[in-house]
């Protein structure tokens with residue numbers, strides 16, 4: 001048996017993790033009608049957590065409201081699914097991630113797993129941010145720019161100034177995976193975080209700026225400690241007390257390889 005060590009590469013550019021809670025798990029217009037039809041039947045609470053490599057982590061929370069949700073602009077399309085009977089009335093969380101070398105994906109999954117244990121009555125989903133866009137354009141990944149799988153979301157989101165404050169019912173938090181060796185440290189996530197706020201969304205937790213040059217796992221842990229008390233307010237049932245959940249490493253440090261001896 002050989003024991004080796006493996007650490008996820010930290011050299012990639014952009015990761016986005018967004019977690020959202022909504023009946024359609026998204027914001028696209030194709031699900032708009034269903035969303036409106038169901039809004040009276042369910043509690044609309046959405047949380048988006050975005051991890052942008054080189055920048056930020058963000059989360060959004062849709063608040064219950066009597067107002068009709070603003071129909072989001074095209075061409076954003078989210079692969080969606082309708083609520084099952086059991087899901088109706090439950091709060092739903094989707095964690096979106098963007099990544100080049102999968103660090104952000106690991107963070108997103110670890111976050112979702114821990115959240116599931118803390119909030120058993122909510123529904124969690126992890127999603128690649130690229131599934132949020134449908135355009136086929138290709139984008140360059142360079143210093144201060146988003147990675148490929150977040151570029152379409154970033155372009156769509158940053159070019160949508162005409163939307164106004166359409167995210168009023170959303171609360172959000174962002175954690176970014178960056179590296180201070182780069183001139184534009186965590187830039188993409190900072191921009192997204194600001195734009196979310198500009199477009200009406202409200203911070204549930206401050207943006208987290210992870211630094212791959214120091215200890216990004218520690219940065220993520222510290223950000224999560226800020227996140228949980230806020231999520232407790234949103235997701236915990238009144239009769240629930242704070243859950244103590246086991247620590248789940250976002251980056252696997254070791255792997256075991258079995259070697260067949262000749």
Ligand SMILES: Cc1cc2nc3c(=O)[nH]c(=O)nc-3n(C[C@H](O)[C@H](O)[C@H](O)COP(=O)(O)O)c2cc1C
Nearest residue numbers: 010011012053054100101103104144178179185186
């Ligand atoms: C080509 C390249 C460009 C990068 N550009 C930036 C940048 O502009 N700002 C920043 O803070 N980090 C930058 N980074 C660092 C990554 O964001 C960081 O390593 C991150 O942890 C990678 O996450 P991932 O494994 O999920 O892709 C860059 C990394 C690479 C390889």
